[in-house]
Amino acid sequence: xxxxxxxxxxxxxxxxxxxxxxxxxxxxxxxxxxxxxxxxxxxxxxxxxxxxxxxxxxxxxxxxxxxxxxxxxxxxxxxxxxxxxxxxxxxxxxxxxxxxxxxxxxxxxxxxxxxxxxxxxxxxxxxxxxxxxxxxxxxxxxxxxxxxxxxxxxxxxxxxxxxxxxxxxxxxxxxxxxxxxxxxxxxxxxxxxxxxxxxxxxxxxxxxxxxxxxxxxxxxxxxxxxxxxxxxxxxxxxxxxxxxxxxxxxxxxxxxxxxxxxxxxxxxxxxxxxxxxxxxxxxxxxxxxxxxxxxxxxxxxxxxxxxxxxxxxxxxxxxxxxxxxxxxxxxxxxxxxxxxxxxxxxxxxxxxxxxxxxxxxxxxxxxxxxxxxxxxxxxxxxxxxxxxxxxxxxxxxxxxxxxxxxxxxxxxxxxxxxxxxxxxxxxxxxxxxxxxxxxxxxxxxxxxxxxxxxxxxxxxxxxxxxxxxxxxxxxxxxxxxxxxxxxxxxxxxxxxxxxxxxxxxxxxxxxxxxxxxxxxxxxxxxxxxxxxxxxxxxxxxxxxxxxxxxxxxxxxxxxxxxxxxxxxxxxxxxxxxxxxxxxxxxxxxxxxxxxxxxxxxxxxxxxxxxxxxxxxxxxxxxxxxxxxxxxxxxxxxxxxxxxxxxxxxxxxxxxxxxxxxxxxxxxxxxxxxxxxxxxxxxxxxxxxxxxxxxxxxxxxxxxxxxxxxxxxxxxxxxxxxxxxxxxxxxxxxxxxxxxxxxxxxxxxxxxxxxxxxxxxxxxxxxxxxxxxxxxxxxxxxxxxxx
Numbered sequence: 001x002x003x004x005x006x007x008x009x010x011x012x013x014x015x016x017x018x019x020x021x022x023x024x025x026x027x028x029x030x031x032x033x034x035x036x037x038x039x040x041x042x043x044x045x046x047x048x049x050x051x052x053x054x055x056x057x058x059x060x061x062x063x064x065x066x067x068x069x070x071x072x073x074x075x076x077x078x079x080x081x082x083x084x085x086x087x088x089x090x091x092x093x094x095x096x097x098x099x100x101x102x103x104x105x106x107x108x109x110x111x112x113x114x115x116x117x118x119x120x121x122x123x124x125x126x127x128x129x130x131x132x133x134x135x136x137x138x139x140x141x142x143x144x145x146x147x148x149x150x151x152x153x154x155x156x157x158x159x160x161x162x163x164x165x166x167x168x169x170x171x172x173x174x175x176x177x178x179x180x181x182x183x184x185x186x187x188x189x190x191x192x193x194x195x196x197x198x199x200x201x202x203x204x205x206x207x208x209x210x211x212x213x214x215x216x217x218x219x220x221x222x223x224x225x226x227x228x229x230x231x232x233x234x235x236x237x238x239x240x241x242x243x244x245x246x247x248x249x250x251x252x253x254x255x256x257x258x259x260x261x262x263x264x265x266x267x268x269x270x271x272x273x274x275x276x277x278x279x280x281x282x283x284x285x286x287x288x289x290x291x292x293x294x295x296x297x298x299x300x301x302x303x304x305x306x307x308x309x310x311x312x313x314x315x316x317x318x319x320x321x322x323x324x325x326x327x328x329x330x331x332x333x334x335x336x337x338x339x340x341x342x343x344x345x346x347x348x349x350x351x352x353x354x355x356x357x358x359x360x361x362x363x364x365x366x367x368x369x370x371x372x373x374x375x376x377x378x379x380x381x382x383x384x385x386x387x388x389x390x391x392x393x394x395x396x397x398x399x400x401x402x403x404x405x406x407x408x409x410x411x412x413x414x415x416x417x418x419x420x421x422x423x424x425x426x427x428x429x430x431x432x433x434x435x436x437x438x439x440x441x442x443x444x445x446x447x448x449x450x451x452x453x454x455x456x457x458x459x460x461x462x463x464x465x466x467x468x469x470x471x472x473x474x475x476x477x478x479x480x481x482x483x484x485x486x487x488x489x490x491x492x493x494x495x496x497x498x499x500x501x502x503x504x505x506x507x508x509x510x511x512x513x514x515x516x517x518x519x520x521x522x523x524x525x526x527x528x529x530x531x532x533x534x535x536x537x538x539x540x541x542x543x544x545x546x547x548x549x550x551x552x553x554x555x556x557x558x559x560x561x562x563x564x565x566x567x568x569x570x571x572x573x574x575x576x577x578x579x580x581x582x583x584x585x586x587x588x589x590x591x592x593x594x595x596x597x598x599x600x601x602x603x604x605x606x607x608x609x610x611x612x613x614x615x616x617x618x619x620x621x622x623x624x625x626x627x628x629x630x631x632x633x634x635x636x637x638x639x640x641x642x643x644x645x646x647x648x649x650x651x652x653x654x655x656x657x658x659x660x661x662x663x664x665x666x667x668x669x670x671x672x673x674x675x676x677x678x679x680x681x682x683x684x685x686x687x688x689x690x691x692x693x694x695x696x697x698x699x700x701x702x703x704x705x706x707x708x709x710x711x712x713x714x715x716x717x718x719x720x721x722x723x724x725x726x727x728x729x730x731x732x733x734x735x736x737x738x739x740x741x742x743x744x745x746x747x748x749x750x751x752x753x754x755x756x757x758x759x760x761x762x763x764x765x766x767x768x769x770x771x772x773x774x775x776x777x778x779x780x781x782x783x784x785x786x
Contacts, residue, residue, distance in 0.1 A: 003049035004101040006108075007042050007186070012306075018044040018182040019122030024328050025184065032305055037298050038324045042117070042186030043105040047124050049098050050157060050180045057092050060177065063161065067176050072167040072399055075379040082163040089158035099150060102185075106146050109187065116142045116188040116266060118326070119152035121159055124180045137165060137181065141220055142188060144266025152268045153183040163376075167399040189326065192261040193318025195286040196221035197231055198415035200331055201238075201299045202309035204423070205363055205414070205454075207334035208493035209309060210564065211249070212236045212296040215415045216286040218277050219259025221313055221326070227392045227412025227419065228274075230254040230359075230432040232286050236296040237564040245633045248292055249560040250489070251553075252454075253543040254413065254432075256282050283542035291316065294323055302328050309335040311420075333423045340473035342498065345451040346774060348464035352447070355440060358408070358433035360449075360456030361419045363494065365465045366406030366428045367447040370440045373397075387448060389440055393418035393429070401425060406448035408436045408458060430456035453490030470777045475499045476784035480761075481768035483570075484776060485747055488514065489558045492565035495773045499780065502569035503562060504695065504770020505640070505747035508576045508621060511558030513586070516540075516551060520617035522588025523547035533588050540587065548620065555624035556632075563634035570636055572672055572695060572747075572770075575621055577642040579604045600709070605643025605674075610652040622660035630661075635668050640695055642674040647683065650690040664692065672743065676700035681729040684736030691742075694733050695770075698748025702726050721750030722757050734764045743767050755782040 010018055010026025018026070022044040029039045054060040063085050070081050094102075109117070121137030138159035140152040159165065160181045169176060189196075197216040202209045217224050217231040224231050233252040240247035256277050263273045287295070295314055302325070303310050313327040345365040371386045373379065379400045382388050388397075388404040392411040401407060401418075402425050412418060412431035422429035428450040430436075440446065440458070447463040450456045481501035486492060487510030512520075518537055522529055526537060526547045537547060544550035563571050579599035583589045596602040603611075609618040628634050639662065644650050650673065654664060657671065664671045673680070673687055676697030680687055684694070698721045705726050708715045720726075730746075737744035745768035751758035752772040758779055761769055771779055 001046075001048060002101070003046050003052075003098050004043055004105045005046060006105065007039075007044065007184075010044065016124055017046050017048070018184075019047065019124050019180075020329060021120065021122035021327060022182050022184040023122075025186070027305075028302065028325060028328060032301060035301055037301055038322065040187040040189055040324055040326065042109060042184060044122065044185070045098070045102065045153065045183045047180035047182055049095075050182065053092070053095060053098065053157065056095060059088060059092060062088065064177060067166065070166070072170045075376070075399055078163050078167060078399060079376060082161055082166055085161040086158040089161065090154050092154070094150065094154065102150065102153065103146055106149055106185065109185065114144060116144055116262065117149065118184075118186045118188050119143050119149060119156055120184045120186065120327075121156045122182040122184050123160070124182070137162065139222065140268050140271060141222065141260075142192075142262045142266055142271040143268065144271075148267050149185060153185075155268050156183045157181055164394075164398045171398075171402065186326065189315035189322075189324045190317045190319050191221060191315035192219050192259075194316035194321075195219075195318075196313075196315040197224045197286075199295060199299050199312050199314060200309065200415065201303040201312070202331055202334055203235070203493045204331075204334060204419075205360070206493040206497065207337055207339075208496060208565065209335075210238050210567065211493070212238060212241075212299045213415075214287070214292060214295055214299075215254075215413050217254065217256045217259065218281060218286055219261050220272060221315055222272075223258065223260050223274075224413060224415065225313065225417055226394070227409065227416030227431060229256055229258060229413070230411060231256060231413040231415075233413065234287070234292050235561070236292060237560075238296075238300055239564070239567060240632060240634075241293065241296055241300065243633060246289070246631055247296065248289055248557075249564050250557050251285060251543065253283070253285060255434075256286065285543045287316075291323060298323070298325060306330065333420070339497070340471060342468075342470050342472050342777075344468045344470075344774075345449075346466045346468060347447070347449050347451060347459075348466060349459075352463055353460040354457050355446065355460050356408070356430075356433050356436045356458040357455050358430040358436070359412075359414050360452070360454060361414060361422050361429035361431060362427065362450045364426070364428040365447065365449045365451050366404075367462045367465075368405040368445070370442055370444045370446055372437055372440065372442045374437075387446055389436055391437060393422075393431075401427060406430075408433060408440070408448060410434055410436050428456075430458060433458075453488055453494075455490065472499050472777070475780060478762070478780065478783055480766055481745075482776060482780050482783075483745065483747075483768045483770040484773050485752075485770050486562060486773065487511075489561040490514075491773070492562050496565040498773055498776050500566070500569070500776065501768065502636075503566050503571040504745050504768055506559070506562050506571055506573045508555070508559075508574060509578045509582070511555060512576060512578070515554045515558050517587055518547075518551070519583060519586040519589040519592055520551055520620055521592040522586075523551045524616060524620075529588060529591070533591075536587055551620050552624050552627075555621060556627055559624060559628045559637060560632055560634055563628060563632075563637050566636070568636065570638055572638045572640050572745075573625065574640040574642055574674065575609065575618070577605050600703075605645075606641055606649045606653050607643070607645065609641075609656060610649060615656065618656065619660055622657065622662055626661045629667060629669065638670045638672055638692075640672040640674055641691075642697070643676060643700070644673055644680065644687065645677065646679075647686045647690070650687055654690045670743070675733050676704075676748075678705055678729055681733040684733050685740070688736060688740055688742060693743030693767075694737055694745075696730060696733055696744070696746040696748060698726070698730075698746060698750035701729060701748070702750070705729060721748065722754060722760075727760070730761070731764055734761075734766050737767075738765055745770055751779065755779050759783055
């Protein structure tokens, strides 16, 4: 029986022969090469060869006896036993016939040339539906010469007994002797001069399966996999890829401070080295739009072939520009979650001090005492319920990770091994914080929240939080649409899985504030800014070609993320409605904003758009919306205009939109008006001549009807959207829209706070109620009398 098999002779059914990783490589080479998936060739030793090696040398009985009495939760004992067992394996010679077959296969692969290969582990129990085994065994890169390959193979065999692998098998209920290793020897991709990373054909946090998630950094891929760098992150829409439309909906620039490149020797000890990345490269995205598109297409092909979401490692050859897939395995966490029910963690204490932040993993909340750990030797410090804090969390630490209530690291991205293990363990983690080990103190009580979007927050103290569990499999029908108010694109994929009929309000100012943070005038007039402000702006726009491109592209990313998340449902995007004091808080804003005694009633909404000193900023918003609708084809996006004081202002805004390529009716464009002033309801018929319907803003309508400031503690008790005068105006607006057969919805806070108001609106014949996401399920069931 052959002990070495070429990848092109293997397929996905050969897991028992060569392990999951090598079987998958063979499957792709054999079946997907002709449809656009590029995988470097190689060969694998068999599980039978590994078992013979252990049995014929007497190692198996010796190892089993050593592991039998091991307590894997005793970190010190685990480290001692693991080191002893690995030493036995590495010291043992390979059987002569196995070595002969490896030499022959290596000669056939390399053609006698001095080429670099990767030597990777592939276990017969890995990439299973209930256990990923991610990062459990070793990988050796840039191995040169057959003698070094033979050494690397033995070290791969020994890595079956890494501390993390031993503990993981015990915790998952696998017998040590029931798992065998195959070593995969694969031609290296020259990503040391290019880029590499990981991609998933599903969003790793929400489980949203209509996007491809890609991470990228410079050099060899181990830096991303290990979590040693904060990589760039990208999301691409599968539907837009299928239509050959621009498909990149999100870009996040990572710090990418270091990279792994080839070392001076092709041995397991000195095959690679780590070097700093030049500042210019750090401030540029590691992949172009074309490269992202090509990678995402490969991910979709692989996912379709396997019939399940996939976790894929890729590499770009810096010399040729070619993109290769170097590993692919089924995603094992989010794709297996029960989609008929929803578990949500909700922080109760708002306004608490934020000590640190980073990339959130796991959508949960944990709290406890900080334990700062710098090495394996300190693992005993971490007790059940503590918060583990480290520079980077290595999968070697899995035995202690399961004790932690949460995990925090300075370095790492959302696709590193540690993040994968944290998800699998159900432990919230915040990675890539930068300096958490400096900002946090050992023994300090903190709350770690991964339930507020892509950004995770570490709060001072132990805060209250709630776990909400709801069944969403059979929501009752209603006489109107229940939509959502979604401002934060970070939460879009998550919120899209709550029962809904679209987005009734997407605030553009939320995108501007969160994703841009710079006043549009400062970007349009970058050359005239004070030097200090100019420097800050250039730091903020890193990765984009110009300040204006940055502004437009960030708007495109925010809007398109929402449109893709709620595909085939309406997404009503409200043009910016910052008040002058809010615009002034943006970087550079104080240079351009007037001081107003009452900004609530001042320079805002439609008045800004048609003014000579803001229309150039409004044009940037129009360019972004036009691109999303016309170029990306996301015509589910509708436009909403806020705070329209007069019908003449309404006419001017419609003409301005037309001038900027957003003509009402073209390409199905609907333009909605925010009905939030008493005059809007009183002159509803006249305003509706210019718009396709109303979206009622109950907050401002109530304030302006009752003549009070709801933020004033003195009179705020009088603020109530259910006041008879307010309801009379609501009724007038609804009736006018119904008579003209036009859309009418409400997106203000009222229905979220008062389900009885939502019920009254339903009885009046309103088209939709747009609610805050956390109130959707309860309000829906209340309205259905459930």
